[in-house]
Amino acid sequence: MSKIAELLQSFPMKDDGPSPSLLNGVHFFQETTYIPRKKTVYKPSICIVIQGHKIAYLGSEKFRYDANHYLVVSVAMPMEYETFASPEEPVRGLVIDIDIGQLRDLIGRIDLVTEIGNGGDRSLPRGVGPAVMDEDMLDATTRLVKCLKSVKEAQILGPTLVREVLYRALCGTQAPVLHSLAMYSDTFSQVARVLSSIQNDYAEKLDVEQLAKTAHMSVSAFHRAFKEVxxxxxxxxxxxxxxxxxxxxxxxxxxxxxxxxxxxGYESPSQFSRxxxxxxxxxxxxxMKEMRAT
Incomplete structure (x- = not known):
C-alpha cells in the first residue's frame, strides 16, 4: 500500500460519501460498495482517487480516474459516475475545489500563455478530463493529506499545499482547460461565465438568445461552443x-x-415529473418512496 493510502486510512471516515477535512475547499470521500452509473453535477475541482477507481461518463466519452490518473473539472458538469468498490477494496480519495483567483494568479506567474498558444489544436477543450498522476503531483498531494491530520498544520501549511497541487495541475495535460477557464479573452471562458450564470440563476426563465447575449456571441456560435465544452x-x-x-x-x-x-423553475409539476x-x-x-424505505 502506498504512503498516501496509509495516511488516508488514518482519517475517521465512518460513513460512505464525502467527509469534510480541516481545510475549507478540501474534502475526503470513501465508498465501500459498488455504485452503478449515477447522475450528478461535478463542481470545478481536482478529483484525486488514492485507492480503487471511478469512471466518469460525459455523453459517449468516459474518463477513468484512479491512483495513476486524477480528474480535472473546470466548469460545473452534469455527468454520470460509476464507483468500483467493495468492503475489502474500498475507494478512497479527496476533492480539491478550484479557486479561480488563485488559478489566475498562478497562470500570471508561469509562462503558460506562450506554451499553450503554440499548440496546433484550435478546438475548444472539454470542461473535464483526466491527467497523469506524476511524481510531483503525488508528492504534493501526500504532503497535503499529511498536514490535514493537524489543525495547526492545516491552517498554516494547508493553503500553500493546495496552491502547489493547483500548480502541479497547471503543469499537467489539463493545463489548457485550466488556462482557458481563468482567462477572460477566449471562447471557453465566455462559455464558462454562462455556465456560472446558469448555476446561480437556474430557476429563472432563461433562453438561448439571452445566454448567447451574456456570452457576447451569436446564437449559432454560442450553441456550437457550448456543446464543444x-x-x-x-x-x-x-x-x-x-x-x-x-x-x-x-x-x-x-x-x-x-x-x-x-x-x-418548473411551472408544470406534470412536466417536471415526466x-x-x-x-x-x-x-x-x-x-420519495425509496427514501422512506431506507
Missing part, C-alpha cells in the same frame, strides 16, 4: 442542472416534489 446543448444543460438541484432538495431537505419543482423520470429513471414519487 459540455457535450450538451444549452437547454439540455439547464434541464439537467434543474433536475439535479430538485433531486438534491428532495433528498437533502425532504422537500415535496411539487415544491422542489417550483424552486428550480422529465425527472426520463432523466433519473424513476419518478419523484418513486424516489
Amino acid at each position: 459540455t457535450s450538451d446543448s444549452p437547454l439540455q444543460y439547464l434541464k439537467k442542472i434543474r433536475l439535479t438541484k430538485a433531486r438534491d432538495f428532495m433528498v437533502q431537505e425532504n422537500m415535496k416534489a411539487y415544491l422542489a419543482a417550483d424552486k428550480v 422529465e425527472f423520470k426520463r432523466y433519473f429513471g424513476q419518478s419523484p414519487a418513486e424516489l
Whole structure:
C-alpha cells in the first residue's frame, strides 16, 4: 500500500460519501460498495482517487480516474459516475475545489500563455478530463493529506499545499482547460461565465438568445461552443442542472416534489415529473418512496 493510502486510512471516515477535512475547499470521500452509473453535477475541482477507481461518463466519452490518473473539472458538469468498490477494496480519495483567483494568479506567474498558444489544436477543450498522476503531483498531494491530520498544520501549511497541487495541475495535460477557464479573452471562458450564470440563476426563465447575449456571441456560435465544452446543448444543460438541484432538495431537505419543482423553475409539476423520470429513471414519487424505505 502506498504512503498516501496509509495516511488516508488514518482519517475517521465512518460513513460512505464525502467527509469534510480541516481545510475549507478540501474534502475526503470513501465508498465501500459498488455504485452503478449515477447522475450528478461535478463542481470545478481536482478529483484525486488514492485507492480503487471511478469512471466518469460525459455523453459517449468516459474518463477513468484512479491512483495513476486524477480528474480535472473546470466548469460545473452534469455527468454520470460509476464507483468500483467493495468492503475489502474500498475507494478512497479527496476533492480539491478550484479557486479561480488563485488559478489566475498562478497562470500570471508561469509562462503558460506562450506554451499553450503554440499548440496546433484550435478546438475548444472539454470542461473535464483526466491527467497523469506524476511524481510531483503525488508528492504534493501526500504532503497535503499529511498536514490535514493537524489543525495547526492545516491552517498554516494547508493553503500553500493546495496552491502547489493547483500548480502541479497547471503543469499537467489539463493545463489548457485550466488556462482557458481563468482567462477572460477566449471562447471557453465566455462559455464558462454562462455556465456560472446558469448555476446561480437556474430557476429563472432563461433562453438561448439571452445566454448567447451574456456570452457576447451569436446564437449559432454560442450553441456550437457550448456543446464543444459540455457535450450538451444549452437547454439540455439547464434541464439537467434543474433536475439535479430538485433531486438534491428532495433528498437533502425532504422537500415535496411539487415544491422542489417550483424552486428550480418548473411551472408544470406534470412536466417536471415526466422529465425527472426520463432523466433519473424513476419518478419523484418513486424516489420519495425509496427514501422512506431506507
